[in-house]
Amino acid sequence: MIHAGIGETQLNNFLSSLNVHCIDAKTLKIRENEAGSVLENQAIMSQQRHLQMEILNSTTEDQTESRSGICISTDTCWQKKGSGRSYNSLSGVSTLIGKTTGKVVNHKVRISNCRICERAKGRGILPRQHKCRKNWSGSAKGMEPDMVVEMLKELDEEGVNISEVVGDDDSTGFDRAKRLMPNSKMEKISDRNHIKHSIISKLHELKPKHKELTGMVCDAIVKNFTYVVNQNVNNPSGIEDGLRASIKHIFGEHENCKESWCGYLKDKDSYIHSNLPRGKDLSSSQLRCDLEKLFIQKMVPQSKKLSNLGSSQANESFNNLIALKAPKTKHFSTSSSLNYRVSSAVLQKNEGYNYISELNTSIGLSPGNETLSRGNKLNKKREGNKNRFKSKQGKKQRKFLKKKRLQKTTVAEVKEGRTYHSSIGLEDFATIDIEEIPAIPQAETFTNIDDAPIVCFDLETTGLSRYSDITQIAACSKDSSFSRYIFPDQQISREASEITKITVVGQKMYHNGNAVDYKHKHEGMTDFLTYLSNFTDKPVLVGHNIKRFDCHVLFNTLKSMNMYSELCERTIAFLDSLNLFKLVSPGLSSYSQSFLVDKLLGQQYEAHNAVYDTKLLLNLVTEKGNVSQYITELAFSPSYPQLYQMQLANLKTFEKLVQSKCLSKAMALKTARSNLRFQHFELAVQRNDMAGLKALMTEKSSTGVVRVTSNKKIIQRVYEYLISLK
Numbered sequence: 107m108i109h110a111g112i113g114e115t116q117l118n119n120f121l122s123s124l125n126v127h128c129i130d131a132k133t134l135k136i137r138e139n140e141a142g143s144v145l146e147n148q149a150i151m152s153q154q155r156h157l158q159m160e161i162l163n164s165t166t167e168d169q170t171e172s173r174s175g176i177c178i179s180t181d182t183c184w185q186k187k188g189s190g191r192s193y194n195s196l197s198g199v200s201t202l203i204g205k206t207t208g209k210v211v212n213h214k215v216r217i218s219n220c221r222i223c224e225r226a227k228g229r230g231i232l233p234r235q236h237k238c239r240k241n242w243s244g245s246a247k248g249m250e251p252d253m254v255v256e257m258l259k260e261l262d263e264e265g266v267n268i269s270e271v272v273g274d275d276d277s278t279g280f281d282r283a284k285r286l287m288p289n290s291k292m293e294k295i296s297d298r299n300h301i302k303h304s305i306i307s308k309l310h311e312l313k314p315k316h317k318e319l320t321g322m323v324c325d326a327i328v329k330n331f332t333y334v335v336n337q338n339v340n341n342p343s344g345i346e347d348g349l350r351a352s353i354k355h356i357f358g359e360h361e362n363c364k365e366s367w368c369g370y371l372k373d374k375d376s377y378i379h380s381n382l383p384r385g386k387d388l389s390s391s392q393l394r395c396d397l398e399k400l401f402i403q404k405m406v407p408q409s410k411k412l413s414n415l416g417s418s419q420a421n422e423s424f425n426n427l428i429a430l431k432a433p434k435t436k437h438f439s440t441s442s443s444l445n446y447r448v449s450s451a452v453l454q455k456n457e458g459y460n461y462i463s464e465l466n467t468s469i470g471l472s473p474g475n476e477t478l479s480r481g482n483k484l485n486k487k488r489e490g491n492k493n494r495f496k497s498k499q500g501k502k503q504r505k506f507l508k509k510k511r512l513q514k515t516t517v518a519e520v521k522e523g524r525t526y527h528s529s530i531g532l533e534d535f536a537t538i539d540i541e542e543i544p545a546i547p548q549a550e551t552f553t554n555i556d557d558a559p560i561v562c563f564d565l566e567t568t569g570l571s572r573y574s575d576i577t578q579i580a581a582c583s584k585d586s587s588f589s590r591y592i593f594p595d596q597q598i599s600r601e602a603s604e605i606t607k608i609t610v611v612g613q614k615m616y617h618n619g620n621a622v623d624y625k626h627k628h629e630g631m632t633d634f635l636t637y638l639s640n641f642t643d644k645p646v647l648v649g650h651n652i653k654r655f656d657c658h659v660l661f662n663t664l665k666s667m668n669m670y671s672e673l674c675e676r677t678i679a680f681l682d683s684l685n686l687f688k689l690v691s692p693g694l695s696s697y698s699q700s701f702l703v704d705k706l707l708g709q710q711y712e713a714h715n716a717v718y719d720t721k722l723l724l725n726l727v728t729e730k731g732n733v734s735q736y737i738t739e740l741a742f743s744p745s746y747p748q749l750y751q752m753q754l755a756n757l758k759t760f761e762k763l764v765q766s767k768c769l770s771k772a773m774a775l776k777t778a779r780s781n782l783r784f785q786h787f788e789l790a791v792q793r794n795d796m797a798g799l800k801a802l803m804t805e806k807s808s809t810g811v812v813r814v815t816s817n818k819k820i821i822q823r824v825y826e827y828l829i830s831l832k
Contacts, residue, residue: 175267254279272416
């Protein structure tokens with residue numbers, strides 16, 4: 107229960123769901139106290155053992171007399187997260203972890219309340235005899251320095267020399283300990299991550315004052331600061347010079363830069379900043395003044411400290427382990443349970459997962475075969491993860507995954523607009539940016555398409571326009587056929603009439619001079635949809651050159667009557683036999699249906715008629731088409747004509763961008779096909795400046811294809827064009 111991080115309620119809920127008898131809370135508490143006292147003793151012994159190992163490892167390293175001793179890191183966690191304004195946790199845990207062993211060498215717990223004492227006080231009686239864990243009466247903020255002082259004093263009293271204490275700069279614990287231990291030569295080392303986060307916080311505080319201080323600029327400044335610190339370890343003068351030069355660098359002054367990191371000194375003519383908006387220098391004098399106050403007036407005097415930073419990452423990791431044993435959503439802070447759980451975390455950190463079997467042995471229980479097996483498995487996994495994380499490849503992988511996560515988050519936020527903000531519901535709805543940028547269209551996959559029936563169809567029309575009226579529609583499959591003449595609203599062109607032999611005189615239709623029965627458009631198309639619905643499985647509609655013509659005519663006709671969705675419901679896909687035979691029979695001089703019939707079937711192609719065309723096409727496809735091999739590759743969705751019209755509408759919005767040569771015609775078409783319009787570029791810049799545009803244009807589909815382009819120069823050109831419109 108302690109090891110798993112659950113309490114009596116969670117345990118009994120689990121048992122009851124398995125239909126196993128629940129355990130009384132008092133019985134559980136008795137067992138918890140029995141195991142907990144052993145856990146605490148074993149944790150103390152483990153800390154002492156690893157402290158001796160830390161001392162031994164430290165003495166084997168080359169150390170000067172003035173710098174002898176162990177190096178430890180410290181950090182504190184509370185069982186309730188502080189809001190930034192109110193810190194009122196009832197308990198806190200602080201740890202010391204050795205640098206060379208990475209193990210806990212000391213820990214302290216502060217508890218400001220006892221459940222038993224409080225209940226007795228509420229009833230006006232004396233509390234029953236118990237092991238009261240309350241040991242703190244001050245504020246939650248005061249817990250950390252008090253615990254740090256006590257731990258450092260304990261080590262000093264044991265005769266342990268401490269050379270360095272790594273920790274954040276959020277408490278006065280080290281200063282208080284130094285005052286109480288005047289003979290100690292220990293030095294305070296600041297934590298690298300806390301320094302970086304402090305810089306980020308201060309930059310975000312400046313953002314409302316400076317329009318030029320965008321998220322992209324903040325990232326660039328932090329990156330420069332991190333580079334200066336990492337490249338000047340134990341070199342305070344290098345830190346000072348680097349901080350001064352980095353501020354001047356982003357404002358276009360490069361006299362103090364070094365060629366090893368400044369691209370301007372390498373190529374003055376074509377240099378642009380890779381991390382600043384539009385690649386241009388910053389220009390705000392007020393922003394420069396505030397940055398100089400932050401980095402030159404405040405950070406330069408701390409150059410000695412910045413040149414020798416440490417890491418308390420091991421403590422942060424241990425704090426997460428405590429949060430698993432004693433979740434912050436549960437209340438373990440007013441009893442002995444918290445101490446037991448912290449001791450459990452110490453043992454798991456120091457000894458591995460087999461500490462449970464050792465605990466069982468100590469209290470007279472079997473070590474447990476399954477317990478040992480599980481412990482060995484988890485220890486092996488932990489060791490493997492540790493080695494992988496330390497390797498160069500592991501670090502590269504973590505950076506890659508982090509970059510991927512950040513990019514994914516940035517893309518999502520840019521596409522979504524404002525979704526969550528304090529009191530956003532109280533703002534004027536008309537001013538809230540809630541327009542969503544469409545996602546990348548996913549390539550449609552067809553299930554069971556190999557077994558779908560083949561239905562060949564053909565249209566005769568009033569002309570060659572995609573908005574022509576249908577004068578005849580015919581279809582046939584292996585077992586059935588369909589044909590309807592449809593009375594057109596448009597006049598049949600002379601060229602079309604000569605080819606199809608269909609004419610209209612008054613209210614009569616003729617084919618080859620013979621009057622034919624016809625239906626009006628709505629009735630004729632309803633008959634066609636009814637014919638398709640008679641198939642047990644949804645058919646594949648096959649036609650010749652339909653991707654360029656017939657599909658669009660059919661779409662426009664059905665759309666005018668709000669019936670196209672019914673076609674999509676009754677068919678699984680389209681297949682263009684023109685594209686099919688280009689793969690089946692490459693190298694032919696022509697791919698017209700008449701040529702293919704003559705060449706592949708050896709039949710004479712007669713007069714143009716939809717019924718005759720569909721029957722010939724069915725023979726051609728079934729006998730020579732090898733459909734089963736290519737259908738998955740060539741099939742396209744019934745919604746294709748609708749998507750095509752959307753792409754054309756999108757493409758028109760990029761006309762000026764193409765004319766200005768920011769995008770090529772091919773790239774504009776690719777952008778339109780990804781369901782983007784010009785105004786979506788504008789929204790991306792409005793929401794996150796150049797970083798937003800870059801995230802949108804470099805977004806990858808599920809197959810790993812970039813949405814528009816990852817070319818920096820093209821993205822830069824588009825960005826500059828958008829900025830010029832403001």
